[in-house]
Amino acid sequence: MLKNKTIFITGGTGSxxxxxxxxxxxKHRPKHIRIYSRGEHKQVEMRRAIPDPRVEFIIGDVRDKSRLTFASRGAxxxxxxxxxxxxxVCEANPWEAVQTNIIGTQNVIEAALTNDVKRVVYVSSDKAVDPFNLYGGTKSCGEQLILDANRYGDTRFVCIRAGNVIGTNGSVIPLFREQARAGTDLTVTDERMTRFFMRRQDAIGLLIKAVVEAEGGEILVMKMPACKIIDIAAVFIHELTRGKAHIRSIGIRPGEKLYETLVSRYEVPYTYDTGDYFVILPPGSAARATTTRYGKKNSSPALTEEYNSNYDAPLGIPAITALLREDGWLNVKN
Ligand SMILES: NC(=O)c1ccc[n+]([C@@H]2O[C@H](COP(=O)([O-])OP(=O)(O)OC[C@H]3O[C@@H](n4cnc5c(N)ncnc54)[C@H](OP(=O)(O)O)[C@@H]3O)[C@@H](O)[C@H]2O)c1
Incomplete structure (x- = not known):
């Protein structure tokens, strides 16, 4: 499915x-990978890090539909x-978030339909479920635009919903590591907070698998372990400060929830289990996903209640330590 294909990635210079x-x-022998993003510096750095002639870089903004349509020809x-x-950032700059996350997504849809792209994969977030902040609201709108787009041509559009990926730009893990190494307190907003967490390699592996298997019109939901944020902080304190630093609560931020949800209670009746991920089929929409494909394998819905970061027992300290160690976050020399 990916071999010898031209793959276009908006935001390809990010985590x-x-x-x-x-x-x-x-692993997939693509013909070309075209990366489309705004910042030249990140593109130059990435070209240095991945000097593969199959990877091309194009400067452009998803808000600019004509540039996007031109750049994605042949994808x-x-x-x-x-x-x-x-x-x-989205709370403080709502119109900027709307333009990039909603209008930008609609531009991607229209460019894909114009260029007869076979498949479009949109990465959404647990924050899109029952959104409480503007970022989540924009990702929820993005999901709806993507699912609806299945009506307009032969392009198959699919959403992937994921929780936090360990160590991505701006996540709590680099922050805790920096604080622990500086010997300052580790700041958590609320000690009750839980989040889904997954290693970057695992999340992307699942993203590619889901893309190959998806039909179009579904939301694929990554099954992710969850943990308490204070347990992550405790691991850094133990491993990098030998217990000398402390956890300091700084209060919940505007738009922040105590736990995140990947499948809402309203979606439970349409949610099926495929093994590595859940699939939410569109209830009575004109989208193309066939209920038989997933329904045959799974005759009854997979969940009885919403799937949130308190759904399963959280990862314990030893499991969190192992995950962080495996990815080098506990290595003092890095
Ligand atoms: N990180 C997570 O844990 C997580 C979890 C769930 C879902 N997601 C979703 O996964 C996607 C990728 O996240 P990430 O962590 O990789 O983000 P990231 O590291 O912040 O990367 C964002 C990318 O988008 C580009 N970009 C931003 N605005 C753009 C615009 N207007 N036009 C073109 N390119 C633009 C950035 O490059 P320039 O700034 O140079 O343009 C960068 O390449 C996002 O859609 C996010 O909502 C992330």
């Missing part, structure tokens, strides 16, 4: 994009990753 490009090149598959994703 997800760089891992996606590495895995595509290592077989689009991964739409570009977004403004920091909750406080």
């Amino acid at each position: 997800w994009g760089t891992e996606l490009v590495s895995q595509l090149l290592a 077989d598959i689009i991964f739409h990753l570009a977004a403004l994703k920091h909750v406080p």
